[in-house]
Amino acid sequence: MSSPTARYPVCKVEDLKSEGRIITTVKGVEVGIFSVGDRYYAWRNMCPHGAAPVCEGVVCGTRLPSLVYEYKYGREQEILRCPWHGWEFDLTTGRHLVDQDVKLRGYPVEVAEGQLYLVM
Numbered sequence: 001m002s003s004p005t006a007r008y009p010v011c012k013v014e015d016l017k018s019e020g021r022i023i024t025t026v027k028g029v030e031v032g033i034f035s036v037g038d039r040y041y042a043w044r045n046m047c048p049h050g051a052a053p054v055c056e057g058v059v060c061g062t063r064l065p066s067l068v069y070e071y072k073y074g075r076e077q078e079i080l081r082c083p084w085h086g087w088e089f090d091l092t093t094g095r096h097l098v099d100q101d102v103k104l105r106g107y108p109v110e111v112a113e114g115q116l117y118l119v120m
Contacts, residue, residue, distance in 0.1 A: 007110055007117035016040070016116060023055050026118050031107060033116060034059070036078055036091050042118050043080070043094055044105040052084035054104065062088055062097060080104075 008026045010033055016022055022033045023045055030045040032055025047054035061076035079097070080089045088097045094104035108119040 005119055007119045010042075010116050010118045013111060013114050013116060021055065021059065024118075027120055029120070031055070031118060033109065033118070034080070034091050039092070040109040040111065040116060041091055041094075042107040042109045043089075043091075044107075046105070047082045047084065047087060048096075048102055048104065049082065049087050050084055052082050054080060054082045054087075054089070057081045057083040059091070 010024050010026065010031075011022050016033060016035050020035070024031060024033065030053075031042050032045050034041045034043070034055075043055060045053050045055040058081045059077055060079050060081060061073055062079045064072040064074045066072040078091050080091050081087070082089070089095065089104055090097060094106045096102035110117045110119060
């Protein structure tokens with residue numbers, strides 16, 4: 001039996017765009033809200049590796065698959081790097097870049113009239 005869901009106002013779209021990310025607490029759970037392009041993502045602020053506050057990590061890009069002695073960099077502003085051990089997660093899927101079985105816990109985000117809502 002699943003618990004009923006509700007949506008909670010977390011911030012204005014313009015505030016998220018200017019801050020880059022917002023970390024908030026909803027129903028006792030700390031969640032990071034991120035903007036990637038025109039889409040919004042919410043991830044629990046806990047790294048599955050060591051329980052670090054992952055949403056406080058650097059938002060950056062990563063090295064892309066490339067040939068030996070080639071170093072291609074891409075996906076700028078789509079990768080979240082854990083501040084404790086450097087594990088990298090795709091902000092659009094929550095998946096670890098190396099081990100696809102490891103994933104951040106995510107929550108749906110809805111937008112209405114310039115307001116972002118977290119659905120829990």
